[in-house]
Amino acid sequence: MDLRPAALAWAHEILRAHWAPERYRLEPERERLRLHRGRDRQVYALDLQVWEREGLAELRPGPDGDWSCVLFPAEAPAEAVPRPLPDAAAAVARRAAPSDGGLLRAERALGGAGPALWAVVERRRPDGLLGVELDLDGGERVGFVCLPFERGSRQSAALGRASVVERAGTQIRLPPEARLRSARLQSGPGRRVWTLRWEATEGERRGWVRATFNARSGRLCGLSRSLRPVAPVEGPGRASQASAERALALGARLRFGDGARVGIPAPGLVRVGGELRAGWLAVVHAPRGLYRAVLADERVRFVKLRPRRRA
Structure with a gap:
């Protein structure tokens, strides 16, 4: 899927x-x-x-070949169609953009209304x-x-x-x-x-x-x-959810003391002695860190969870 x-x-x-x-x-x-x-x-x-958009740049060529640029906080007209933006026009738009903006991500030409061009202006960095x-x-x-x-x-x-x-x-x-x-x-x-x-x-x-x-x-x-x-999930080798909650809570208290908190157990398959068995899994918040609690064959086991490293 x-x-x-x-x-x-x-x-x-x-x-x-x-x-x-x-x-x-x-x-x-x-x-x-x-x-x-x-x-x-x-x-x-x-x-x-x-990426947050700053607005639009309207660019118009002058008689001497220079481009003028005006920024608008709006979208391009509906009749705008894609068209390449000349390098000179793009340079003018970048200079006219706000100090924390100025990255041109798309270009549009305003068809049928003269030589005006429209360019979408975004911030220089993602938001x-x-x-x-x-x-x-x-x-x-x-x-x-x-x-x-x-x-x-x-x-x-x-x-x-x-x-x-x-x-x-x-x-x-x-x-x-x-x-x-x-x-x-x-x-x-x-x-x-x-x-x-x-x-x-x-x-x-x-x-x-x-x-x-x-x-x-x-x-x-x-x-x-x-x-x-909440649904009773029972079968060979698997306790009911209510009994699993009690067993895991007791095991956590005996192992870590009264300060341990056990999450809602979930049914799953547990490997015991090289074989997969039906059991229950839960996360334990203990004073010394996080542990995974495993209940299978009426035994509770704990495995310490390593903290994730931030990139």
Whole structure:
């Protein structure tokens, strides 16, 4: 199943919630499979660079062969058709662009209305990364991060906790049983965001949802979720989900102490003694780091997860 079209469609949907389509261009950078620790399995990830447009340059040739340029924050007329842009005209457009813009990405000629040419002007550098993640089974939307939406988050006072929680309710669809467990204001180089986390321990879908919001505007900047339908999955060698939760929680407490937290277990195949067995997998947040907990043959095992290296 090719998930790239679905990932691109979601990326455009994320941006168009706040930006007009003519304001940006997306450039795919990397696609990969990544381990989603909340789901204990791989997800499809697509990273894209967002190029923001400054506007249009209208170029007209003068009688002596020189070109004049005027910038407009608009789109080219509907009757514009592609046509090469002369080097002299492109040079004039670059000089007329704003100091942080000036990269010409496309050219259009205005057909039937004289010699005027139109050129799209973008910023010199991409505006930031937009990454989306989809589940490999069916393409469920797992999460995203949109760095351009964090812009301006440090320019003035941050929103209060109550305001952010209220705005979150209009931007995220949560299970009715989800309860807010934490809300933290975090600051870093060039960014300041609120990070909220909800957990659903009852109902038809259980798990967690984590989201980040621009601390000044309250705009949703990132989302990650792990919600699974509750269904008894039993079979030879596999305990029920309820008994697996109890066994994993007990094993984690005995191994790491009362401070360990065990995620929602997921059914899977576990290699035991060279054979694949039905079992349960979960992520354990322990005082000494993250571990993968494996329950198979009524035994709980723990494997330390190595932190991902940032490129």
